[in-house]
Amino acid sequence: MGDVTPANDAERQAAVQALESSFSELMTVFRRFVADAAERVSPGMLPATFKALSVVSRFGPMTLSALAERLAADKGFLSRAISELEEMGLVARTPDPNDRRSRLITVTDLGHERLSEARAPHQGRLYEALADWSVDEIGHLSTMLHALAVGEIPGRR
Template sequence: MGDVTREDDAERQVAVHALEQSFSELMTVFRRYVAEAAERVSPGMLPATFKTLSTVSRFGPMTLSALAERLAADKGFLSRSISELEGLGLVTRTPDPVDRRSRLIAVTEVGAARLGEARAPHQSRLHEAMADWSVTEIQHLSTMLHALAVGGVPDRG
């Protein structure tokens, strides 16, 4: 029985290594997508600035502190990114009604439209890549990735 455990451990190590390689490939593709999308929003935009815009769009108006926490990023860098986005008319900063010392960062209509246009090619590619996948397979992958992201055990039901 001890051999089975070692064999299972070895098999698990091989499987995890293969998963790491797949994630590496996926991250390379994702980085390329983010760089292309940033360029479509505004030529020369840094990918991190695009991520900032995307995060504010996804999670709604937020303070710089909340944004820094969500992205695990430096407030100084984020402040510069927000200033750039504001200069492009993609975000606004307004007083926070809860704490007047803070400002809420929100995506403008122009920002939302540019973000949608920038994401469109990637969304088409994802749909095309998964065209032969069943809805159940897509849902299962989503469940598995979520479990991995939060450190949980996937639902096996």
């Protein structure tokens, strides 16, 4: 990084504020998607419950503690959400073969089916939004977002 002058600092602050604004817009769209998808899985389902189902589907069987850590969510809320999902037949809990005191949460075939149906209306949206982008531009965006998410400087590991 070059010398930081007051002009450069003001420019950086403006750029970061514009990025924050863009993220805010993106998060609003994402929250709408999650709320809509939750309704499609089961009318009245809370978006946070849908996120729990989605995370277990994406990352495979996991304990409640691992799910709470991944979502940075309250274990009490997640326990109730998983019980609700279990009652609907969307997840199952089985003994953890590595720790018999714990149970693994797994998405059932019905859960995968409902998730797929819920995501279908939005499935191609990102693909379509990036239709005019080059593969390199998409890859660069992915690299930049990953670096931002994990606190790295892009291109340096």
